[in-house]
Amino acid sequence: MPSRKFADGEVVRGRWPGSSLYYEVEILSHDSTSQLYTVKYKDGTELELKENDIKPLTSFRQRKGGSTSSSPSRRRGSRSRSRSRSPGRPPKSARRSASASHQANIKEARREVEVKLTPLILKPFGNSISRYNGESEHTERNDVPHKNTQEKFNLSQESSYISTQYSLRPRREEVKLKEIDSKEEKFIAKELAVRTFEVTPIRAKDLEFGGVPGVFLIMFGLPVFLFLLLLICKQKDPSLLNFPPPLPALYELWETRVFGVYLLWFLIQVLFYLLPIGKVVEGTPLIDGRRLKYRLNGFYAFILTSAVIGASLFQGVEFHYVYSHFLQFALGATVFCVVLSVYLYMRSLKAPQNDLSPASSGNAVYDFFIGRELNPRIGTFDLKYFCELRPGLIGWVVINLVMLLAEMKIQDRAIPSLAMILVNSFQLLYVVDALWNEEALLTTMDIIHDGFGFMLAFGDLVWVPFIYSFQAFYLVSHPNEVSWPMASLIIVLKLCGYVIFRGANSQKNAFRKNPSDPKLAHLKTIHTSTGKNLLVSGWWGFVRHPNYLGDLIMALAWSLPCGFNHILPYFYVIYFTMLLVHREARDEYHCKKKYGVAWEKYCQRVPYRIFPYIY
Ligand SMILES: NC(=O)c1ccc[n+]([C@@H]2O[C@H](COP(=O)([O-])OP(=O)(O)OC[C@H]3O[C@@H](n4cnc5c(N)ncnc54)[C@H](OP(=O)(O)O)[C@@H]3O)[C@@H](O)[C@H]2O)c1
Ligand SMILES: CC(C)=CCC[C@@H](C)[C@H]1CC[C@H]2C3=C(CC[C@]12C)[C@@]1(C)CC[C@H](O)C(C)(C)[C@@H]1CC3
Numbered sequence: 001m002p003s004r005k006f007a008d009g010e011v012v013r014g015r016w017p018g019s020s021l022y023y024e025v026e027i028l029s030h031d032s033t034s035q036l037y038t039v040k041y042k043d044g045t046e047l048e049l050k051e052n053d054i055k056p057l058t059s060f061r062q063r064k065g066g067s068t069s070s071s072p073s074r075r076r077g078s079r080s081r082s083r084s085r086s087p088g089r090p091p092k093s094a095r096r097s098a099s100a101s102h103q104a105n106i107k108e109a110r111r112e113v114e115v116k117l118t119p120l121i122l123k124p125f126g127n128s129i130s131r132y133n134g135e136s137e138h139t140e141r142n143d144v145p146h147k148n149t150q151e152k153f154n155l156s157q158e159s160s161y162i163s164t165q166y167s168l169r170p171r172r173e174e175v176k177l178k179e180i181d182s183k184e185e186k187f188i189a190k191e192l193a194v195r196t197f198e199v200t201p202i203r204a205k206d207l208e209f210g211g212v213p214g215v216f217l218i219m220f221g222l223p224v225f226l227f228l229l230l231l232i233c234k235q236k237d238p239s240l241l242n243f244p245p246p247l248p249a250l251y252e253l254w255e256t257r258v259f260g261v262y263l264l265w266f267l268i269q270v271l272f273y274l275l276p277i278g279k280v281v282e283g284t285p286l287i288d289g290r291r292l293k294y295r296l297n298g299f300y301a302f303i304l305t306s307a308v309i310g311a312s313l314f315q316g317v318e319f320h321y322v323y324s325h326f327l328q329f330a331l332g333a334t335v336f337c338v339v340l341s342v343y344l345y346m347r348s349l350k351a352p353q354n355d356l357s358p359a360s361s362g363n364a365v366y367d368f369f370i371g372r373e374l375n376p377r378i379g380t381f382d383l384k385y386f387c388e389l390r391p392g393l394i395g396w397v398v399i400n401l402v403m404l405l406a407e408m409k410i411q412d413r414a415i416p417s418l419a420m421i422l423v424n425s426f427q428l429l430y431v432v433d434a435l436w437n438e439e440a441l442l443t444t445m446d447i448i449h450d451g452f453g454f455m456l457a458f459g460d461l462v463w464v465p466f467i468y469s470f471q472a473f474y475l476v477s478h479p480n481e482v483s484w485p486m487a488s489l490i491i492v493l494k495l496c497g498y499v500i501f502r503g504a505n506s507q508k509n510a511f512r513k514n515p516s517d518p519k520l521a522h523l524k525t526i527h528t529s530t531g532k533n534l535l536v537s538g539w540w541g542f543v544r545h546p547n548y549l550g551d552l553i554m555a556l557a558w559s560l561p562c563g564f565n566h567i568l569p570y571f572y573v574i575y576f577t578m579l580l581v582h583r584e585a586r587d588e589y590h591c592k593k594k595y596g597v598a599w600e601k602y603c604q605r606v607p608y609r610i611f612p613y614i615y
Pocket of ligand 1: 443501532535544590
């Protein structure tokens with residue numbers, strides 16, 4: 001009996017009949033009489049292939065520089081069925097301007113095998129370069145705003161996957177198709193050179209956060225919600241069942257002096273950010289292969305800020321002013337964030353296509369929210385990177401300190417309550433950890449994928465400092481005595497959460513930095529065709545987002561010191577669960593696109609997303 005080279009279930013590359021392109025397929029079976037393999041393409045198409053038309057995954061050359069063989073945006077719409085085609089060809093709609101006769105020629109030549117198919121494509125994913133691993137056409141999205149530029153350099157790189165294997169189609173016809181392919185590519189290359197700077201909108205169904213109505217609601221709802229929460233919390237009985245207090249008039253909330261103090265705070269942080277201390281590292285590669293440089297001095301900024309705060313306290317600066325004008329500060333920060341968001345949107349209109357975020361859509365409202373420009377910079381000053389960790393995150397710790405002092409003053413205490421000490425120290429640890437591990441921020445979704453717009457500006461500058469300090473704010477007017485045994489339990493919970501959070505993040509960061517790190521040699525991985533593998537044991541074999549689990553456990557430990565009289569201090573846990581469940585879904589979607597079957601395998605091996613045996 002003749003031997004077979006490939007086993008059932010093996011994932012290989014199968015040549016698409018009539019083309020020189022290879023796609024990822026799974027071997028379903030082998031017929032020993034006809035010597036044909038039945039293979040399944042990623043869109044579900046099953047075909048029979050000869051052994052010569054199948055190659056192991058490893059036999060494909062890895063391309064340097066992470067550029068792509070083709071962009072998914074070039075594939076046809078889900079209803080348009082095509083024979084395999086050259087990756088250089090844009091979708092029909094993009095070629096409407098082409099001469100009718102040229103189109104007719106192409107259609108004419110493509111009259112036979114008509115199936116839906118997704119070629120193996122390398123696709124840049126935000127800042128990071130990852131190989132597009134095949135997904136069915138109906139999930140295709142045009143979310144790479146640089147599509148046209150991308151397509152342009154794809155044209156020259158197709159050869160990486162081209163083999164000289166014979167075709168299943170008659171030779172003469174194959175030659176004809178190739179001629180047409182080459183003619184068409186030349187034509188497209190010309191067309192693309194003209195279209196390079198066009199904006200390519202994402203299809204409406206691909207917009208996240210509920211699309212335009214969703215982001216509209218978030219942008220107006222969140223600030224109102226923030227003020228309501230702060231007002232409710234200031235009430236004697238902060239029950240949610242009580243009628244919410246009316247929002248004060250705007251003129252009562254606006255204080256120019258407060259805004260001045262806020263600006264001063266912001267400028268001090270800018271100054272610390274600009275100090276030439278701390279090492280400079282490179283971010284993940286951008287769509288055009290460039291890597292931006294970032295100076296890691298967040299921890300120094302924190303030390304310097306602590307020194308300034310300590311000196312101010314020593315000088316008798318009245319920090320109670322921040323507590324007594326808390327709503328005014330929140331409004332000042334909100335106004336600043338709106339102005340910043342408008343500035344960010346305006347400047348993004350002049351930004352080159354290559355600098356736009358993969359999340360931007362072409363819709364003004366949506367882009368204002370999600371951010372149009374990926375890494376807006378003024379010289380070397382990176383606005384998003386700065387805002388993500390400095391004024392808001394360090395501001396959160398300062399606000400907590402303000403609350404601790406306010407508690408002592410209002411409740412006439414010689415020392416802060418145990419509850420306040422727990423909340424302050426837990427959150428201090430969280431912020432210091434973030435600043436100490438600053439480099440890890442460079443691989444987060446926020447830096448790689450999302451632009452800098454209202455969402456992150458508001459999240460970083462308003463939501464984090466004024467909502468994340470909510471437990472401390474609550475304790476100022478609603479004291480809760482925590483017993484030592486209870487405190488010990490809460491500390492254990494916080495430490496458990498921290499160990500999971502830090503362990504998971506460090507494991508992944510170390511693995512991404514150096515996959516062959518001897519310290520990680522005991523971990524199992526799943527191979528993906530992007531060149532990056534997935535951890536499938538250790539923390540990442542426990543659940544698919546162990547870092548989120550740890551973060552949520554810590555969030556619970558931050559709320560428990562506030563007792564059980566009201567649900568309000570648990571708002572953070574509830575909000576954070578929703579944020580991370582949504583974030584997990586977004587990440588899952590991106591990973592599926594990046595890793596294809598490998599991700600599906602990972603999901604099979606690690607079935608729970610965040611909470612083991614629950615979700
Ligand atoms: N306090 C807050 O408000 C807040 C909000 C959000 C997030 N966070 C925290 O911020 C941290 C970062 O979160 P994040 O949302 O940016 O995402 P993350 O979980 O750190 O990163 C997700 C990425 O990790 C990689 N990955 C996923 N599974 C993997 C595996 N098995 N092996 C190796 N790599 C894998 C994938 O990217 P690649 O494969 O491309 O590397 C994936 O896109 C988390 O600890 C989170 O809890 C805090
Ligand atoms: C409410 C709205 C519109 C958005 C909220 C999002 C925003 C608050 C978060 C999005 C990404 C988050 C984040 C951190 C804080 C909260 C966000 C900005 C983070 C800085 C917290 C500390 C961590 O160690 C981290 C990994 C550096 C976090 C990065 C992501």
